[in-house]
Amino acid sequence: MSRYYVNKFLYTVDSDPKWVAAYKADPRGTIDRWEEEVGQWLTPSEKTSWLSFTEEEREALATHNYVWLFEHGAHFFLNLTLFIALYDQEYTARSGPLSFQREMADKLSPWVGKEYPSVAL
Amino acid sequence: MAELTAVLASTHHPFYYKATTSPPDERPPYAGDWQRKVEAYRETLIAADPDILVMVGADHFHQLWLDNYPQFLIGQAEQYDATFYNEEREFGIPKFLLQGDVDFSRYMHQELMNQEFDLAVSHELKIDHSIICPIITVRPEADLPVVPIYTNIFVPPLPSPKRFYELGRAIRRVIDSYPTEKKVVAIGTGHLSLELGGPRQFGEHGPDPLFDADAIEWLSTGNAEAILANVTHESMSGVGNATHGFMDLLLMMGIAGEGEHADYVDQLDLFHTREMYITWYPYKNQKQAEAATAAAEVSDASTGPIYANDAVWDQFREEKQESEQGTGADALSAVGEGSER
Numbered sequence A: 001m002s003r004y005y006v007n008k009f010l011y012t013v014d015s016d017p018k019w020v021a022a023y024k025a026d027p028r029g030t031i032d033r034w035e036e037e038v039g040q041w042l043t044p045s046e047k048t049s050w051l052s053f054t055e056e057e058r059e060a061l062a063t064h065n066y067v068w069l070f071e072h073g074a075h076f077f078l079n080l081t082l083f084i085a086l087y088d089q090e091y092t093a094r095s096g097p098l099s100f101q102r103e104m105a106d107k108l109s110p111w112v113g114k115e116y117p118s119v120a121l
Numbered sequence B: 001m002a003e004l005t006a007v008l009a010s011t012h013h014p015f016y017y018k019a020t021t022s023p024p025d026e027r028p029p030y031a032g033d034w035q036r037k038v039e040a041y042r043e044t045l046i047a048a049d050p051d052i053l054v055m056v057g058a059d060h061f062h063q064l065w066l067d068n069y070p071q072f073l074i075g076q077a078e079q080y081d082a083t084f085y086n087e088e089r090e091f092g093i094p095k096f097l098l099q100g101d102v103d104f105s106r107y108m109h110q111e112l113m114n115q116e117f118d119l120a121v122s123h124e125l126k127i128d129h130s131i132i133c134p135i136i137t138v139r140p141e142a143d144l145p146v147v148p149i150y151t152n153i154f155v156p157p158l159p160s161p162k163r164f165y166e167l168g169r170a171i172r173r174v175i176d177s178y179p180t181e182k183k184v185v186a187i188g189t190g191h192l193s194l195e196l197g198g199p200r201q202f203g204e205h206g207p208d209p210l211f212d213a214d215a216i217e218w219l220s221t222g223n224a225e226a227i228l229a230n231v232t233h234e235s236m237s238g239v240g241n242a243t244h245g246f247m248d249l250l251l252m253m254g255i256a257g258e259g260e261h262a263d264y265v266d267q268l269d270l271f272h273t274r275e276m277y278i279t280w281y282p283y284k285n286q287k288q289a290e291a292a293t294a295a296a297e298v299s300d301a302s303t304g305p306i307y308a309n310d311a312v313w314d315q316f317r318e319e320k321q322e323s324e325q326g327t328g329a330d331a332l333s334a335v336g337e338g339s340e341r
């Protein structure tokens, strides 16, 4: 389990339009490429040798499964912002403003009234 | 010594820019009211005649990241770029270049250290919407030098509410002692009850309007005791997973001072969240008093505290009562059914 690494994925993809587009078009392939080109790097020349995803984390990211990510403590802000980037435009065109955000709320509704999974690392 | 001519504490909302600059037929229905209130609030800053802005906000994982995350950080740069690609993408917020005030930043940093607040420092800080939103709302000319201070409201473990309040008190002492003839205004933004990326996001109202009622009373009456007795990290999570931004409003109240009643208080139920706009004038003069009164006439704001028993919140109190009575009645009937069997 590497919640940090999952957050690093969400954070670095969200902050670069090239990675946002790639993650939208080919999520599974993008994860592998991201690990090579971004995930294992601390700075452009310094490598972190030990970070990796669990199979479940990889699968959740490969299927854009933000519910699983929420339930396993991915940071709520990153989880929201990146999936807005991926889906807001098409949802807004189809069903009006904020319809993606409302669907996300709806899918997470079993958590109303409960303590949410912690985002603490 | 510097004169602190005003303290502004408000919510920030990145939707404001697009909502109020789109062509009229693309603006959301709430844009008109919102703009009227924001532009009235802006007048309360103009009356404070600021030369320098001390600005408090929180980076939303734009520059500050989990490989090295500071609890409190001050910017000390000649200039500050803003905003980030993903904020432009999501909110349409334009780029800015704000002037810094290196001497004041250095003085603020050293003096806060002298008061046992060991802030991190950044000499290359890019500003995000927590500071650009108030620039857009209350100083769209973006013409004043800024001293930016960032807080951690995002990465647990967070500093305690008390620590935010005490940092506000310390910032006030530093401003009061800064040797300059200039006028300083402190502007900070945060949130009332707020949910992001969770099941209560983007509902019909904010996640907990009755928390907002208490929060606005506490802030606008300078009631530090009530806040520190009632507000914890856990209680904030309970009223919305992103409510911890309230601590930045508490920090601003610390700058204004304990027991200080605000001179201008406004709020707006903006469906999924409640907006709040507060101004304190520490040395209120006639011009400021008149500006607050005139602004309040335009916006229907108050020129003093808004209390939690205000009629604005009757609707939510009634709903809460009904739902509590509802549960009570269900429980009773369940007992009744049980005893019949």
Ligand SMILES: [Fe+2]
Pocket (backbone or CB within 6 Å): B012, B060, B129, B130
């Ligand atoms: Fe924000």
